[in-house]
Amino acid sequence: MSLKASKNVGTNRYELEIIVDAEKFQEAIKEAYRKNAKSISIPGFRKGKAPYSFVEKYYGAEVFFEDALNLIYSDVVEEAINESGLKVINDKMDFDMVSISKEEGVDFKVTLTTYPEIEIGTYKGLKAEKVIAKVEDSEIDAQINSMADRNARMVEVTDRAAQMGDTATIDFEGFCDGVAFDGGKAEGHALELGSGQFIPGFEDQIVGHNIGDEFDVNVTFPTEYGAENLAGKDATFKCKLHELKVRELPKIDDEFAKDVSEFDTLEALKADLKTKTLERKQKAADEEVENDLVGQIVDSIKGEIPEAMFENRLNQSVEEFAYRLQSQGLNLETYLKYTNATIDEFKNTFRPQAESQVKFRLALEKIVELEKIEASDEDINAQIEKMAKDYGMEVEQIKNAVPTEEIAKDLAVSKAIDFIKENAVITEVETKTEKAEKKPTAKKTSTAKKTATTKKTTAKKTEE
Numbered sequence: 301m302s303l304k305a306s307k308n309v310g311t312n313r314y315e316l317e318i319i320v321d322a323e324k325f326q327e328a329i330k331e332a333y334r335k336n337a338k339s340i341s342i343p344g345f346r347k348g349k350a351p352y353s354f355v356e357k358y359y360g361a362e363v364f365f366e367d368a369l370n371l372i373y374s375d376v377v378e379e380a381i382n383e384s385g386l387k388v389i390n391d392k393m394d395f396d397m398v399s400i401s402k403e404e405g406v407d408f409k410v411t412l413t414t415y416p417e418i419e420i421g422t423y424k425g426l427k428a429e430k431v432i433a434k435v436e437d438s439e440i441d442a443q444i445n446s447m448a449d450r451n452a453r454m455v456e457v458t459d460r461a462a463q464m465g466d467t468a469t470i471d472f473e474g475f476c477d478g479v480a481f482d483g484g485k486a487e488g489h490a491l492e493l494g495s496g497q498f499i500p501g502f503e504d505q506i507v508g509h510n511i512g513d514e515f516d517v518n519v520t521f522p523t524e525y526g527a528e529n530l531a532g533k534d535a536t537f538k539c540k541l542h543e544l545k546v547r548e549l550p551k552i553d554d555e556f557a558k559d560v561s562e563f564d565t566l567e568a569l570k571a572d573l574k575t576k577t578l579e580r581k582q583k584a585a586d587e588e589v590e591n592d593l594v595g596q597i598v599d600s601i602k603g604e605i606p607e608a609m610f611e612n613r614l615n616q617s618v619e620e621f622a623y624r625l626q627s628q629g630l631n632l633e634t635y636l637k638y639t640n641a642t643i644d645e646f647k648n649t650f651r652p653q654a655e656s657q658v659k660f661r662l663a664l665e666k667i668v669e670l671e672k673i674e675a676s677d678e679d680i681n682a683q684i685e686k687m688a689k690d691y692g693m694e695v696e697q698i699k700n701a702v703p704t705e706e707i708a709k710d711l712a713v714s715k716a717i718d719f720i721k722e723n724a725v726i727t728e729v730e731t732k733t734e735k736a737e738k739k740p741t742a743k744k745t746s747t748a749k750k751t752a753t754t755k756k757t758t759a760k761k762t763e764e
Contacts, residue, residue, distance in 0.1 A: 302376045303383040304407070312389075312414050312606045317398070318380045320406040325368060329402065332367035365400055377410060387415040391608035413608045420666050421600030424723040428592040432728050433581035440573050447560050448549050457544040461510050464494040468506055469543035472517070476535050483527070484535075488542065499525075506541065514540045593720050597663045598656070605658060613654040614647050664716040665709075671719060675711035683707055 305317040320328075333355065338348040342358050356363060381388050391413045398407035454467065462468055468491050474484025493503045505517040517537040525531040550556050557569040622632040636646060667673070675683075684707065688695045 303380040306384045306386070309411060311604050312416050313411060314384070314386055314414055315409055315411045316377075316380050316384060316386075317407065317409045318376055320369075320372060320376055322403055322405040324372065325400075325405045326402060328368035328372045329364045331371055332364040336364070336367065361402055362400075369400070369406060380410075381412075386412075389413045389415060389606060389608050390612060391606075413606050416603045416605050416609075416662070418601050418603030418605070418662055418666060420597055420602075420663055423597050423663075423667055423720055426593050426596050426720065426724045428589050428724055428726050429729045429732050430589045430726050431585050431732060432730060433578055433585050435574050435577045435581065439577060440570050443573050443577070444552060444566075444570065448552055448556065451556075451560055452547045452549050454545040455548040457546050458511065461508050462493060462506050462541065462544055464503075464507060465492075465546065467492045467545045467547075468541055469545075470506065471540045471542065472537045474535050474537045476530065476533050481530065481535075484537070502537065506539070509541050511541055511544060514538070589724075589726060590717055590721065593724055594660060594663060594717065597667075597720070598659045601659055601663060605662065609658045610651070610654050613658050614650050617650040617654060618643075618647050661713065664713045667716040667719065668709075668712045671716070673712045673715050673719060675708045675715065679711050680704060680707055683711055 302318050302320065303316060304319045305315075307315045307317075309315045330352065333352045337350075337355075340350055340355055341347045342350040342354055345354070350358075377393070389412075394411040396409040396411075398409060400406045400408075457466065470489055470491060471487045472485065472489065474481055491497060491503065491506070493506055495503070497503075499519055499521060501519045502517055505515075505519075509515055517539055518534070519537070520534050521527075521530045521532060523532040550559070552566065554565045557563050557566045561569050561572070563569040563572060618632070625632060625635055632643075636643060639646070684695055684698050684704075687693075687702070687707075688698045691698070693701075
């Protein structure tokens with residue numbers, strides 16, 4: 301046995317005294333020697349060829365003590381934790397050496413952080429309101445119109461002058477006091493009139509001109525303009541209009557439905573949109589009820605929660621954010637430079653969310669314990685198969701990557717949410733009588749994890 305003693309030394313803090321017997325320590329010393337032998341030089345021997353006894357005499361008996369202890373440290377600490385029966389938080393451990401020798405082995409202490417002992421209030425018979433999900437025809441019409449907008453095409457206009465909303469293709473060159481300035485020239489530039497891309501007054505003066513017209517646009521740069529040499533100055537842009545185009549929306553009919561979906565009729569497309577919208581609203585209503593119910597339990601928690609739990613959740617939040625940035629071709633260091641924030645300042649923005657998530661999980665785990673909720677083998681196998689499908693991996697890969705006991709814990713927590721709902725009094729309402737404070741999202745836990753560049757010209761608005 302590696303555990304000599306276990307002692308509570310503070311709230312959620314335990315000290316374990318751990319023993320490594322002489323035989324095991326000596327085996328570790330020999331292993332450390334084998335790993336380091338090639339780099340050891342002793343007079344009278346070729347490099348890496350000196351026997352262990354000579355190395356020990358030359359460098360001292362303690363030469364491999366640190367390496368030997370490092371080789372077995374994780375295993376003996378894990379064994380001691382298992383023997384203690386403590387549920388330990390993944391946090392930095394304090395280390396204190398008691399004694400170490402080749403003849404007696406090793407005696408050391410570690411002080412670690414344990415899961416808190418918490419109490420929760422009533423979790424059966426809780427009350428919540430659930431909004432009845434409804435879908436109005438106007439919502440579906442809005443979705444159809446949005447689909448039509450995304451499928452609009454640009455049509456050339458040749459029989460009239462430019463209007464607001466047109467996209468005009470122009471050449472322009474800007475002058476201040478009769479002198480052309482840097483960045484004020486472009487050819488074949490497409491500008492949507494009324495978009496506000498250029499400085500005030502520029503787009504308005506294109507309206508009314510016909511294709512082929514050459515004309516001057518007179519404007520005044522804003523006083524807060526980014527280029528100091530132009531700020532507040534009058535300027536003239538010599539322009540030529542080459543082309544006009546306008547967005548043309550498709551006719552919303554059966555042919556439109558065929559083009560944008562797998563349905564043959566507009567009626568079928570609308571019916572599908574209505575079904576999916578209703579399902580989405582029902583899911584949102586269910587999640588809101590879950591949030592409300594679990595939030596009531598979270599508010600009833602009694603017990604001191606270790607800071608390490610919040611810190612671990614904060615670090616996970618930062619890692620998840622960094623991963624999302626990476627998928628967009630950015631990195632966290634660049635993001636922090638853009639936002640002029642330190643990593644600690646950025647991490648603290650997740651603090652309220654992290655605290656809610658930790659309490660949320662602890663509350664559900666407590667209900668799992670009190671109600672003896674377990675995941676069946678069928679549940680676990682089904683979840684593993686689902687994860688394999690979701691992540692495009694083999695079942696065995698999931699089993700090797702994610703411990704089965706962790707999957708079982710997550711499934712049990714998910715069942716705890718269902719238990720709370722089944723034992724709650726849920727009233728369906730048209731609208732909630734009182735807007736509840738937002739609680740942490742009560743989603744069922746999953747174990748496995750997962751800028752456009754614009755050309756700038758001086759004529760455009762600066763956002764500096």
